[in-house]
Amino acid sequence: MSETKLKQKLVEIASLAKKASYRLGQIDTATKNKVLIEMSDALLKNKKEILSANNKDIALAKKKKASIAFIDRLTLNDKRISEMSDSLLQVSGLADPVGEVIKSWSRPNGLKISKVRVPIGAILIIYEARPNVTADCIGLCLKSSNCVILKGGSDSLNSNKAIFDILNNITIKNGLPKGCISLIDVTDRKAVDLILKMDELIDLVIPRGGEGLIKEVKNKSTIPVIKHYKGICHVYVDSEADLNMAHNISFNAKVQRPGVCNAMETLLVHKDVAIRFLPQMIKHLQDVGCEIRGCDLTRKIAKNFKDIKKANEKDWSTEYLDLILSINVVNSIEGAIEHINQYGSHHSDSIVTDNKAHAEKFLKEVDSACVFVNVSTRFTDGHQFGMGAEIGISTDKIHARGPMALEELTTYKYIVEGTGQIRE
């Protein structure tokens, strides 16, 4: 396709989404829920079609010698299709954020002002080869009355198209505005460059994927972006920590699921408890195959342990997403906070302490989306927070921070009612 034709096609998709967004905002909750339930059913009923499309993608990926991890993320099966279906059903049961009066007040001149929650409009989701994202994002955007434009990884195009077509048929059957969901089915890399400049038609872009994808989107986009960067999360074991609790929390934060963004990457330990705390901790972690990289003091304390590499400057700012942990012994709580603010990714950080003043200081001064006291960092999650869903975890400070669900997919408008007021 020539660049002109490609651009024309993308403008058409985005214009249709923008236009549909004015109508989708007016669809009532019951209709939206009905559509979501039918979508959930349709995924199960058309399982064969989805799996057969997915098989094509898998065969192509194998031919390209994609990694096992890549193919795993790409692969759908009965269980994963059921999960997608369940997720849509769950979203149908969540409260509709649209129309909520956030606050309202009157002015001395009689104006009645209300701040009311409304959909954002047209949202572009750019993601990698994870076909489940297709259904998840359609569900969350539809429930919050946002039109969604999906641009998934080329390697999952057959799967995405199959899922999209099934769900799109339900929107058509129910008379939802044309273009309220759309899929960009071209694999040309230029498509992303072009659509990221369409800020007059698209209100928000959410990239979902690795650091490379997010940086690319951030650098190219003139549309506002909400980023979900890496998670370099810390647990800080304070001088006044319950060391048993600190052990359990640290172990959980590192080991329970090391490949996710809210897992701990660096353990910070106050010097006064390091000798009592670290040996047992390191032993337990090494027993389950966790590689340890330590500061000088850590290595001195653990000198009887084998294989503790020196953690260097780069380690402090690395998201391992693996069974690897860097450990730094700090002189003070201030040292811990400084380390986190300097090297962390402002995602999730926890202090283990029985000292209330220390806890308060940590909560106030650590500049992260989620700050914990005596809790594993693994709880940063839309479901764990009680939001009922999650479209991502924002490491941005603008619009949404931390776990994002339905409410975070809305904006507001001011409604002002009067009796003829004019400005003097």
Add this chain to the structure above:
Amino acid sequence: MSETKLKQKLVEIASLAKKASYRLGQIDTATKNKVLIEMSDALLKNKKEILSANNKDIALAKKKKASIAFIDRLTLNDKRISEMSDSLLQVSGLADPVGEVIKSWSRPNGLKISKVRVPIGAILIIYEARPNVTADCIGLCLKSSNCVILKGGSDSLNSNKAIFDILNNITIKNGLPKGCISLIDVTDRKAVDLILKMDELIDLVIPRGGEGLIKEVKNKSTIPVIKHYKGICHVYVDSEADLNMAHNISFNAKVQRPGVCNAMETLLVHKDVAIRFLPQMIKHLQDVGCEIRGCDLTRKIAKNFKDIKKANEKDWSTEYLDLILSINVVNSIEGAIEHINQYGSHHSDSIVTDNKAHAEKFLKEVDSACVFVNVSTRFTDGHQFGMGAEIGISTDKIHARGPMALEELTTYKYIVEGTGQIRE
């Protein structure tokens, strides 16, 4: 200055602001208020210095043959310095948004979650040659515990520097963190290009100025931007409007201050009332020198009036900022809503009607930051809304929409307190 040196200088400024932001967030309200009051005093005490610096800028602008309007915006005098001083005093009296618990809840596993308002961090303000913005932005950012980096128009550099130095001395005297306010005092255009890529150090950029400046910032920035685009605002006179009220509101929205963003640019009139409404309206507007550009029907109705040009496609999307009004007669409320969503700038739009259902439809379906019933659009304003201040009016939907004051200069963090909870 070489580009390398310039970049180094800018990185220094931004790094210092970022570092200071961790400390500024911890400064208590009383201290911030004391600083603001002292700043307010200092502007008055050092009036001579400011005026003498301003005179230099004016002389240079005159030499460059700048327009009268440009020189007017650039010019400071006793009254304007008093206004800047008053504004700082006012901000000192506003409620501090930092630390507010937005909401809090508990989870079945005992986790206590609070969503707490915190400063955004380091904010870059890029503005044109209006020296009063220097003091205004310092006041609002300081009160909301944000570090501010100011990049004003080169033509007001002497004035900006004078104001900045006076206010910066107060921050130093009160021991606020170094770099909590800073001014980029280079006139090299490259400075803006370079600093707009420093998204790791700067959390937000707010451009304040004309469309050209805002587009430039939007296109170049990898830092999140909150935009204040143009205001193409409408008044729609419904078939069931009180025509007296409609007359007063329309006149006010157009004439009271035509050069501002919340003034009306296009008047929409339902066909059923056009013949009764338009002749008097047009006469009144023409009497005060307002140029009228009308649709075919408007021109037919007003055929006895002189000088009614035909409004073309371009008129509907033009922000005149002047005594010019385009008028369109529409067939229905749906036509009015469609016109506004298509041609407007999603800023402020008003319906005049006695019909409740029409009002509700308009409020729901017009996709603008502020929607009014029986009120002049001129009320879109932080002060008029009771926010006590205004740093701008966002036409974006992300983060803040409509008038922005202190609350809109904050973000939030989640504080999660537990008793050793780990993820199963």
